[in-house]
Structure formats: structure tokens, C-alpha cells
Amino acid sequence: MAETAYWEAIRRAHDEEMANDPMVIAMGEDIGVAGGTYKATLGLYDKYGPERVIDTPISENSYTGIGIGASMVGMRPIIEIMSINFALLALDTLINAAAKIRYMSGGRVQCPIVMRTPGGTAHQLAAQHSARLARMFMSTSGLRVVTPRGPLDAYGMLKSAVRCNDPVIIIEHEQMYNLKEDIPEEEFFRPLEGAEIVREGTDITLIGYNYSVHLCLEAARRLEADGIDAEVIDLRALKPLDRETIRKSVEKTHRVLVAEEDEAPVGVGSEIIATVNEECFYALDAQPVRIHAADVPVPYNARLEKAAIPSADDVYEGALKVMGRI
Amino acid sequence: MNDADKKRLLREMIFYRRFEDRTFEAYMERKIGGFLHLYSGQEAVATGVLEKARLGRGTDNDYVITGYRDHIHAIKTGAPPREVMAELFGKETGSSRGRGGSMHIFDPSVNFMGGYALVGQPFPLAAGLALGCKHRGTDQIAICFLGDGANNQGTFHETMNMAKVWNLPVLFVCENNQYAIGTRIERTTAVVDQYKRVCAYDMEASQHDGMDIDIVMEAAEKAIDFVRSGKGPYFIEFMTYRFRGHSMSDSKGYRTKEEEAEWEKRDPIKIYSRRLIEAGIVTPEDIKAMEREIDDEIENDIVKFAEESPEPRVEDLDKYVLDDNPDPRWIGPLQQ
Numbered sequence: 001m002a003e004t005a006y007w008e009a010i011r012r013a014h015d016e017e018m019a020n021d022p023m024v025i026a027m028g029e030d031i032g033v034a035g036g037t038y039k040a041t042l043g044l045y046d047k048y049g050p051e052r053v054i055d056t057p058i059s060e061n062s063y064t065g066i067g068i069g070a071s072m073v074g075m076r077p078i079i080e081i082m083s084i085n086f087a088l089l090a091l092d093t094l095i096n097a098a099a100k101i102r103y104m105s106g107g108r109v110q111c112p113i114v115m116r117t118p119g120g121t122a123h124q125l126a127a128q129h130s131a132r133l134a135r136m137f138m139s140t141s142g143l144r145v146v147t148p149r150g151p152l153d154a155y156g157m158l159k160s161a162v163r164c165n166d167p168v169i170i171i172e173h174e175q176m177y178n179l180k181e182d183i184p185e186e187e188f189f190r191p192l193e194g195a196e197i198v199r200e201g202t203d204i205t206l207i208g209y210n211y212s213v214h215l216c217l218e219a220a221r222r223l224e225a226d227g228i229d230a231e232v233i234d235l236r237a238l239k240p241l242d243r244e245t246i247r248k249s250v251e252k253t254h255r256v257l258v259a260e261e262d263e264a265p266v267g268v269g270s271e272i273i274a275t276v277n278e279e280c281f282y283a284l285d286a287q288p289v290r291i292h293a294a295d296v297p298v299p300y301n302a303r304l305e306k307a308a309i310p311s312a313d314d315v316y317e318g319a320l321k322v323m324g325r326i
Numbered sequence: 327m328n329d330a331d332k333k334r335l336l337r338e339m340i341f342y343r344r345f346e347d348r349t350f351e352a353y354m355e356r357k358i359g360g361f362l363h364l365y366s367g368q369e370a371v372a373t374g375v376l377e378k379a380r381l382g383r384g385t386d387n388d389y390v391i392t393g394y395r396d397h398i399h400a401i402k403t404g405a406p407p408r409e410v411m412a413e414l415f416g417k418e419t420g421s422s423r424g425r426g427g428s429m430h431i432f433d434p435s436v437n438f439m440g441g442y443a444l445v446g447q448p449f450p451l452a453a454g455l456a457l458g459c460k461h462r463g464t465d466q467i468a469i470c471f472l473g474d475g476a477n478n479q480g481t482f483h484e485t486m487n488m489a490k491v492w493n494l495p496v497l498f499v500c501e502n503n504q505y506a507i508g509t510r511i512e513r514t515t516a517v518v519d520q521y522k523r524v525c526a527y528d529m530e531a532s533q534h535d536g537m538d539i540d541i542v543m544e545a546a547e548k549a550i551d552f553v554r555s556g557k558g559p560y561f562i563e564f565m566t567y568r569f570r571g572h573s574m575s576d577s578k579g580y581r582t583k584e585e586e587a588e589w590e591k592r593d594p595i596k597i598y599s600r601r602l603i604e605a606g607i608v609t610p611e612d613i614k615a616m617e618r619e620i621d622d623e624i625e626n627d628i629v630k631f632a633e634e635s636p637e638p639r640v641e642d643l644d645k646y647v648l649d650d651n652p653d654p655r656w657i658g659p660l661q662q
């Protein structure tokens with residue numbers, strides 16, 4: 001095992017997959033000579049050259065489209081979008097093309113691209129650098145959407161995404177790139193489907209993905225001090241969604257809370273609560289609670305920003321509410 | 327080019343016209359649904375350019391991609407006309423298994439990489455196909471056909487820039503029919519000569535008559551040689567005209583009858599027929615016989631195949647959304 005930061009895990013996955021298959025290339029702004037905004041491709045330009053670690057102009061829609069076109073003829077591009085906000089510029093090629101080409105060609109053409117992008121708030125980056133948008137990708141047919149919460153999945157899911165034949169969106173998080181975890185030194189893969197129970201418990205199910213899993217874990221530690229045994233689920237994959245793991249957990253705990261950094265209307269939480277209603281409505285002993293961002297563009301002012309984004313306190317208090325303690 | 331090939335080219339263009347006319351009838355009979363954009367009038371462009379491309383060799387073909395007016399580009403690239411017609415009829419035997427329809431014909435077996443409905447979207451996809459060719463070290467090229475209207479999308483500028491910076495083997499064919507749906511080019515576009523626009527990216531470009539297939543072939547051959555020899559992208563513009571509306575719902579109220587009559591005098595099939603008759607390669611009777619033979623083939627083989635083919639099964643509704651046979655090592659599910 002080796003202690004590895006989130007960004008180092010991503011870099012290692014790039015390196016191994018590029019060494020393994022000459023058809024794997026990386027594309028994005030500042031990823032080559034500059035080494036990448038998040039160091040995800042640090043040193044790879046020198047190792048693999050400008051033809052495989054491609055510095056693109058600031059033209060998100062078209063360089064994503066070029067990656068998609070290349071993937072249609074056997075390439076395996078890993079496309080970095082510097083911030084998920086900029087991914088909005090690439091939605092035409094991503095959603096109108098990559099997500100639909102397999103279907104509208106009757107399964108005859110595939111687009112095995114990987115798009116990596118951080119989606120989440122950092123510190124006072126203001127509205128145009130703080131979008132989350134997981135809910136938008138989650139609602140698009142023809143995509144896979146995964147949300148690694150730590151280095152283990154960041155490494156193992158990127159490797160699987162490169163080899164998978166579908167377009168995969170990997171939503172990372174600005175505040176997690178320096179998160180460290182021990183991961184095996186030998187090569188491994190983590191599957192692109194399946195939620196994970198990251199803490200077993202019997203009293204309430206706390207469901208998160210990406211950064212909000214850490215809020216759930218922090219809340220669970222505090223609930224333990226109150227004598228409440230929380231189970232924490234990391235969804236890992238938002239699309240396709242692992243309904244079975246959610247159902248089994250809620251049938252055990254009878255109580256559920258969903259924490260997301262996205263805004264609430266038509267958010268990930270809405271889908272999870274609907275899933276609970278469809279799968280195991282009669283198992284519920286209490287009203288479910290959603291913890292989510294305020295329905296506002298993310299403000300610059302630190303105090304306002306803090307108020308807009310959910311915290312571990314919010315998850316903790318939400319859980320007490322589900323438990324009938326407040 | 328020998329006389330037999332010239333005769334074949336004339337037959338191909340007549341076939342394309344008759345094919346599109348027949349789809350019009352099938353649309354009126356409600357056997358074809360959705361949107362239908364016909365290529366009539368522009369035949370010399372796709373026929374002439376693709377005559378000079380490397381086709382008919384399967385996976386080693388050049389790659390071809392285009393917009394939604396795609397039936398004829400697909401057929402000339404090598405997609406069987408039966409399968410294209412079956413696609414329009416929404417059948418399981420169609421080029422895209424009935425899932426794509428008129429605007430989304432795909433046939434990767436001959437490297438026809440699709441028709442796309444988002445105007446300008448094929449620009450970057452084409453550059454990506456070319457990036458793939460370059461990366462694999464083959465001498466294949468990508469050929470992208472789009473209309474003049476597409477050049478006002480951001481993807482045009484973004485892609486021209488990257489294609490040039492990365493020296494990609496891609497030929498952009500601009501079929502300038504002078505109308506973006508129903509709006510004449512001067513009303514929306516600062517520079518009317520489209521080939522001039524790529525000088526901003528220092529790209530080789532030229533403009534030609536798109537109604538005369540001999541001119542198209544001569545220009546296309548030079549452009550294709552340029553791209554295939556590794557000199558980078560090329561933008562070639564052909565001046566042309568569509569004889570029908572933008573799509574079936576179009577009353578053509580934005581064009582004058584006089585203008586249409588002027589362009590119809592320059593019908594690419596008439597121009598080429600006259601030339602071959604004058605050269606003694608065909609007679610008017612030969613052409614009549616050709617037309618009868620084509621109509622018979624379209625009716626009794628192509629349309630019959632489309633009519634008699636089965637529709638997709640409702641049970642297969644969610645087939646092809648994602649890889650239907652994924653490798654569990656990458657997909658899972660996760661073992662707890």
C-alpha cells in the first residue's frame with residue numbers, strides 16, 4: 001500500500017493506461033507542458049509527447065468533439081475539462097453526439113471517451129466556477145456518470161473508464177485533489193457501477209456521492225456520540241444508479257437522508273428519494289430528508305458561500321430530524 | 327476517366343435524383359416520418375468529390391461524415407441503397423437499425439460515420455476522425471460535407487483552428503447552396519465567399535462551380551491529394567443549389583421563381599447528360615433506358631426491401647443505449 005493523493009491517483013491511472021494502450025491519449029487545456037491545473041497529467045507530456053498529451057486551445061465544445069470523433073475510430077481519449085462550468089460549452093458534442101451516437105447508429109458506432117472534470121465548490125470562486133451539475137449529467141441517457149470520493153476510486157474508476165466502451169463522465173472535486181488514502185501499489189480496477197456501503201449502521205441511511213460522502217461520514221461520527229448508528233452509502237455511480245443497495249439499506253434502517261452539493265430542485269436527492277419511494281416506501285418509518293445547496297448562484301462572499309453550500313453540520317442536524325430528535 | 331466510368335457517373339447521379347424523388351413520394355404516403363431533407367440539385371458535389379476519395383475498400387476507406395442531408399453521401403460512400411431506404415422506413419434492416427432515420431444514416435462498414443442534425447457538429451467530429459487516422463499512421467483522410475449555414479457556428483472556427491494547428495488530414499467540403507434553411511446567405515453572413523473565411527486560419531482553400539461534375543472532380547482530386555500527402559487540412563467550396571425546399575415542410579417562399587429557374591438550367595444531371603451526348607458516349611435513348619432501369623430497381627428491389635423488412639421489436643427499446651455486452655471487470659457491479 002502507498003499513501004497517495006487524489007491527484008496522484010489520477011495521474012498514475014493516466015500513466016498506466018497510456019503505457020498499456022497506444023490508442024489512449026489525453027486532451028485538455030494546460031495539461032501538457034504546464035502539467036495540468038490539478039497535476040493529473042504531470043510529467044506525462046515529457047513521457048508520451050505532444051501527440052498523446054495534447055494541449056488544446058480554449059475551445060471546449062470542439063476539442064471534446066475532436067475527442068469524440070477520434071473515439072469513433074478506435075482511440076481512447078481522456079478529456080480534461082478544467083471546471084465543470086466549462087463543460088456546459090461542450091454539451092452539444094457531449095450530449096447531442098457522444099451520448100447518442102451508439103443509439104442512433106443502431107449500435108454500430110461507439111464513443112469510448114472519458115471526460116474528467118471537477119464539479120463542486122472550492123473557496124470563493126464565485127458563481128461561474130462553482131457549478132456542480134451532477135444532476136444534469138445524471139439525467140442524460142447514453143452516459144455513464146461516476147463520482148470517486150477518494151484516491152482508490154479516482155485511480156480504479158479512471159482505469160475502468162478508459163477501457164469501458166461507453167462515454168464516461170468522471171466528476172471530481174476541487175477540494176479533494178489533495179485528499180490522501182492508502183491504495184495498493186499493484187494495478188487494480190474499480191467497477192463503474194455499484195454503490196458502496198462505506199460505514200455500516202442500523203438506525204439511519206445517509207446517502208452521498210463525491211464530496212458529500214465525507215460530510216455524511218463526519219455526521220455519522222457525531223451521531224455515534226448521540227447513540228445513533230448511521231449507515232453511510234457512497235453512490236459512486238450516478239448513472240446507472242444502484243437501486244438495490246439503496247433499497248437493502250433502507251429496509252434495514254427504515255430511515256434515509258440524502259446529502260448533495262447540488263441545488264435541490266430536480267437534484268440527485270430528488271431521484272434518490274423517488275427511488276426509495278418506488279423500491280421500499282413501506283419500509284420507511286420517517287419522512288426522508290434532503291440536504292442540498294441553496295437554490296442560488298454560488299456567491300463570492302465567504303459567509304454567503306458557506307450558507308449556500310451544505311456542511312457536515314447540516315447533515316448531522318438533518319439526520320437528527322429524521323430520527324425525531326429535533 | 328474512360329467512357330464506361332463517365333456513363334456510370336451519369337447513371338449514379340440520375341439514380342440519386344430518382345432515389346430522393348421516391349423518398350418524397352413515400353413521405354407523402356406517410357411511410358417515412360420525421361424530417362426529410364433532399365439532396366436534389368446538389369448531386370454533382372457528393373458524387374464528384376467522393377469519386378476521387380478512396381472508397382470501396384471497407385475499413386481502409388477514407389472516412390466520410392455530414393449533416394442531416396445525408397442519404398446520397400451515405401450511398402456514394404458505399405452504404406447499400408436498400409439499407410438507406412429501410413432506415414427511412416424505420417426498419418430493423420436499416421443502416422441504423424431504424425433508430426436514426428433520415429438524418430442519422432450510419433454505415434461504419436464502409437467508413438460512413440454518420441449524418442448529424444446539429445448544424446456544425448460534424449466539423450469537430452471530422453477533425454477527430456482525422457486525428458485518429460494521423461495517430462494510427464494510415465494515409466486515410468476524413469471528408470466532412472456541410473452547408474454554408476454551418477459556417478456560422480462556433481465549431482467552424484474552433485475546428486478550423488485546431489485542424490490547422492495539428493495539421494490534420496481532413497477535407498472540409500462546403501456545399502454552398504446559399505440558403506441557411508430559409509435565410510439567404512447575405513442576410514446573415516459578413517463574408518459571402520465561404521472559402522475566404524478560413525484564411526484566418528492560414529488554411530488552403532478554393533471555390534468552384536458545384537453544378538458541373540467534371541469541375542468538381544478536378545478540384546476535389548487536387549484537394550484530396552493535398553490532404554493525403556500530409557500537407558494538412560483543406561477547405562473546398564462548391565457553389566450549388568437545392569432544387570427542393572430545406573425539408574418537407576418548406577414552401578420555398580424565400581426564393582424567387584426566376585432564381586429557381588436560372589439554377590434549374592444548370593441542373594448537374596442536364597449539364598453532364600448534354601456533355602456525354604455531345605461526346606457520343608450516350609444517346610438520349612440510352613438515358614431513357616437508364617431511367618427506366620433505375621426506377622425499376624428502386625421500386626422492385628429497394629422500396630420492396632424496405633416495405634417488407636420488419637420493424638424493430640419493442641422489447642429492444644433500450645438496446646444500444648450503452649454497450650450491451652460490457653466487460654464485468656470494468657463495469658461491475660461492485661462486490662461489497
